Amino acid sequence: MAYVLQVDFKMDGPFGDEMAEAFSDLAKSINEEDGFLWKIWTENPEANEAGGIYIFETKETAEKYMKMHSKRLASFGVEEVNAKVFAINSKLTEITNGPVK
Numbered sequence: 001m002a003y004v005l006q007v008d009f010k011m012d013g014p015f016g017d018e019m020a021e022a023f024s025d026l027a028k029s030i031n032e033e034d035g036f037l038w039k040i041w042t043e044n045p046e047a048n049e050a051g052g053i054y055i056f057e058t059k060e061t062a063e064k065y066m067k068m069h070s071k072r073l074a075s076f077g078v079e080e081v082n083a084k085v086f087a088i089n090s091k092l093t094e095i096t097n098g099p100v101k
Contacts, residue, residue: 002037002100003062004086007069008051009078015045030054035061038099051082055100059085 014022019041030039035057043050056062062085070081093100 001090002088003056003059004088005054005056005062005066005083006051006086007054007066007081007083008042008049009073009081010048011050011078012048013045015043015050019043019050033061033065036065055088059087 013019023041027039027041030036037055037057039055040053041050042052054062054065056065066083066085070083073081088098088100090100
């Protein structure tokens with residue numbers, strides 16, 4: 001069973017192409033995290049929010065990353081991080097074309 005890590009936080013930017021350029025090295029480094037499968041990067045410039053939806057192989061690897069990432073965000077000045085781990089219901093996700101098997 002795979003697990004979702006849902007993260008969001010306040011951020012003043014950058015967004016869009018500038019965000020992609022600024023965080024491309026970070027994105028590449030996430031690929032090296034233990035148990036990491038994939039991520040969808042999220043942003044809402046109007047609300048000054050960013051975050052992501054991550055998929056990890058196990059609950060333990062998702063929780064480990066969540067703790068590390070929260071500390072990293074704090075070092076960037078992000079004071080409040082909303083982060084939750086969820087189990088994925090693979091049977092229903094498959095019906096709705098989710099990329100999790």
